[in-house]
Amino acid sequence: xIPLSDDIPTRNFPLITLLAIGANIWIYFEMFFSxxxxxxxxxxxxxxxxxxxxxxxxxxxxxxxxxMFIHSGFFHLxxxxxxxxxxxxxxxxxxxxxxFILFYLVCGTIAALGHIATNTDSIIPMVGAxxxxxxxxxxxxxxxxxxxxxxxIFIIIFVTVIRIPALVLLGLWIALQVLNGIAASDGSAGVAxxxxxxxxxxxxxxxxxxxxxxx
Numbered sequence: 455x456i457p458l459s460d461d462i463p464t465r466n467f468p469l470i471t472l473l474a475i476g477a478n479i480w481i482y483f484e485m486f487f488s489x490x491x492x493x494x495x496x497x498x499x500x501x502x503x504x505x506x507x508x509x510x511x512x513x514x515x516x517x518x519x520x521x522m523f524i525h526s527g528f529f530h531l532x533x534x535x536x537x538x539x540x541x542x543x544x545x546x547x548x549x550x551x552x553x554f555i556l557f558y559l560v561c562g563t564i565a566a567l568g569h570i571a572t573n574t575d576s577i578i579p580m581v582g583a584x585x586x587x588x589x590x591x592x593x594x595x596x597x598x599x600x601x602x603x604x605x606x607i608f609i610i611i612f613v614t615v616i617r618i619p620a621l622v623l624l625g626l627w628i629a630l631q632v633l634n635g636i637a638a639s640d641g642s643a644g645v646a647x648x649x650x651x652x653x654x655x656x657x658x659x660x661x662x663x664x665x666x667x668x669x
Contacts, residue, residue, distance in 0.1 A: 456606040457540050457623065458615065462598055468543035470551050474558070475535050478583060481523050482531050500524055501579025504570040518566045519559065524581040534583045540603070541594040542587070548597060549664055557664050561589020561656045568652020572635075580646050585653035588631075592657025595624045597665075628654050 485493045502521040507514040525531035546554040565585020594601075599621040607614050631654070635647030 455608075455618075455623065455626070457537065458604045458606055460540055460544070460598075460604070460620070461602045461617075462544050464543050464547040466547055468546050470554050470558075471538060471542040471546050474542070474583075475538060478523055478525065478531060478535060482525050482528075485524070496524060497526070497579045497581060501581045502566055502569075503579050504573045504576045506577075507570060508574055518563055521566070521579070521581050522559075522562045522583050522586050525583070526581055530582055534587050538583065538587050538590060542590050544598065545590050545593050545661070548661075553664055553667060557593070557657075557660065558586050558589065560660065561592075561653045562586030564656035565589065565646075565649040565653030569646040569649035572648040573646075578644070580649065582646070584646065585649040588650045588653030589657030589660075591624050591627065592654040592659075593661035594657075595620060596658050596661050 485491055485496050500517060500520040501524060502517045503514070507517065525534065542554075542558075545557070549557055562583070562585045565588060566580070569580055569585070599619065601620045602617040603620055603623050605616060605618045605623060607616055628651070631647050631650040634645065635651055638645070638647060
């Protein structure tokens, strides 16, 4: 299932959402299409390595945030940015720009801690905006559970577009993350499933206090 759009209009221009998407895309092209930048070096220097953070928390702490803007490939980037665009603009609209930045980073931090807690000895850099974006998805589920999301569906050889309630779409999404996380609890699959789960739960829990702060 690939979400294409939702039916919740925004009242304000989603500046922060667009800036975040632009920053991620720019960094990706700098990494993979610049003759002066090595992707492997960027992963190792700016990715989040659980083992390093546990043993050198002060010096490695900034990697929690730098890793949120690094992606390992085109589809990794495209998937995260698609979800951020569809769901992020509405959360930015609810929270306002400053609180949305804070909310995004806090969710990304909790997501990173979720990954670290389940992969304490891992020396593989974690990269991607997935954890922070998962927080946005959790927030959207709480605020707009019955919003209709236009979704591209693949059924064997058939392809169609239908409108699915966010409750169903995001409920299936988080269920898939949990199942994959359980199946690959040793982190061997190379995907930070528990970062997705941690970020999603953080978004669900924090969105109402953040919204109340604005009110």
